[in-house]
Amino acid sequence: xxxxxxxxxxxxxRKMMETSSKFxxxxxxxxxxxxxxxxxxxxxxxxLISNFSNKALHFAAIGKYDEHIVGLEFNLIFVALLIxxxxxxxxxxxxxxxxxxxxxxLFTPLSFKLAWSLGLPLAFGGAFSLILYLKxxxxxxxxxxxxxxxxxxxxxxxxxxxxxxxxxxxxxxxGLLSVLFIEYSLYFWAFGxxxxxxxxxxxxxxxxxxx
Amino acid sequence: xxxxDKLHKAFESRVRLGIMSILMVxxxxxxxxxxxxxxxxxxxxxxxxxxxxxxxxxxxxxxxIGKKTNTTYKITELGIQEFKSHINALENLIKGL
Numbered sequence: 001x002x003x004x005x006x007x008x009x010x011x012x013x014r015k016m017m018e019t020s021s022k023f024x025x026x027x028x029x030x031x032x033x034x035x036x037x038x039x040x041x042x043x044x045x046x047x048l049i050s051n052f053s054n055k056a057l058h059f060a061a062i063g064k065y066d067e068h069i070v071g072l073e074f075n076l077i078f079v080a081l082l083i084x085x086x087x088x089x090x091x092x093x094x095x096x097x098x099x100x101x102x103x104x105x106l107f108t109p110l111s112f113k114l115a116w117s118l119g120l121p122l123a124f125g126g127a128f129s130l131i132l133y134l135k136x137x138x139x140x141x142x143x144x145x146x147x148x149x150x151x152x153x154x155x156x157x158x159x160x161x162x163x164x165x166x167x168x169x170x171x172x173x174x175g176l177l178s179v180l181f182i183e184y185s186l187y188f189w190a191f192g193x194x195x196x197x198x199x200x201x202x203x204x205x206x207x208x209x210x211x
Numbered sequence: 212x213x214x215x216d217k218l219h220k221a222f223e224s225r226v227r228l229g230i231m232s233i234l235m236v237x238x239x240x241x242x243x244x245x246x247x248x249x250x251x252x253x254x255x256x257x258x259x260x261x262x263x264x265x266x267x268x269x270x271x272x273x274x275x276i277g278k279k280t281n282t283t284y285k286i287t288e289l290g291i292q293e294f295k296s297h298i299n300a301l302e303n304l305i306k307g308l
Contacts, residue, residue: 009225009228010301012232013228014232016248016249017232017233017235020240020248021236109240109241110237110244
C-alpha cells in the first residue's frame with residue numbers, strides 16, 4: 001500500500017474527499033421523473049380549474065357553487081399529494097438503482113445528513129403552505145412551495161453535486177415571480193417543478209450517470 | 212533531498228492518506244463508514260488509526276448508540292496543518308516534474 005507517486009496520491013485524496021462528503025448517487029433520472037410527474041399533475045390541475053371556471057356560472061345558478069368549490073379544492077389537494085408521493089417514490093427508486101450500480105450504500109450517515117438538511121426546510125415549507133391554505137391565501141401557495149423547495153435544495157447542496165445550487169436559485173426566483181404575476185402562478189409552478197426538473201435531470205444524467 | 216523533506220512520513224501509506232482526506236471534509240466520522248469508504252479490513256484500519264492518534268493528528272471519541280459502541284474520529288488542528296502541508300509538498304513535487 002505504500003506509494004511514491006504524488007499524482008496518484010492527490011487523485012486518491014480528491015476521490016476520498018468527494019465520495020465521503022457528497023452523496024453522488026442521486027440520479028438524474030430522479031429529476032426527470034419528478035419533472036414529468038409534476039407536469040402531468042399540473043396539467044390535470046389546470047383542467048380541473050378551467051373545467052370548474054367554465055361551469056361556475058351554472059353552478060351558481062343552480063345554487064350548488066359552494067358544494068362544487070369544496071369538491072374542486074379536495075381534488076386539487078389530492079392531485080398535489082399524489083404528485084408528491086409519486087415524485088418522491090420514483091426519485092428514491094432511481095437513486096436506489098444508481099447506488100446499487102455504483103456499489104454504494106444508500107443508508108450512510110451522509111445520506112441521513114442529506115435527508116435531514118433537505119427535509120427540515122421542506123417540512124416547514126409544507127406546514128407554511130398548509131397554514132396558507134387553512135387561512136385562505138390560496139394564491140400564494142404555489143409560490144411558497146417553490147420558495148421553500150429552493151431553500152431546501154440550497155441547504156442540501158453541500159452534500160450533493162454542486163450544480164444543484166443553480167436549480168435552487170431558479171426555483172426561488174420562480175417563487176418570487178409567481179407572486180408578482182399571481183394570475184400565472186400555476187404556470188410558474190409547472191415550469192419550476194416540471195420543466196426545470198427535466199432540464200436539470202437530463203444535464204445531470206449525461207454529466208454523471210452515463211459515465 | 213529538498214522538496215521531499217516536506218512530505219510527512221506519517222502519510223506515506225495510502226490508507227492514512229485516505230483516513231485524513233475523509234476527516235478533512237467530514238466532522239466526526241464513525242468506524243464503519245471509514246472502513247466501508249476505504250474498503251479495508253478491521254486490523255488494517257485500526258493500526259493506522261492508532262498511528263494517527265499517537266501523532267495527535269486525530270482524536271477518538273468512544274460513545275454508545277443504545278448498547279452498541281460507536282467510535283467516531285475527528286481531525287485535530289495539528290492534523291489539518293500537517294495534512295495541508297503534505298498536500299502542498301505533493302503539489303510542488305508535481306510542478307517540479
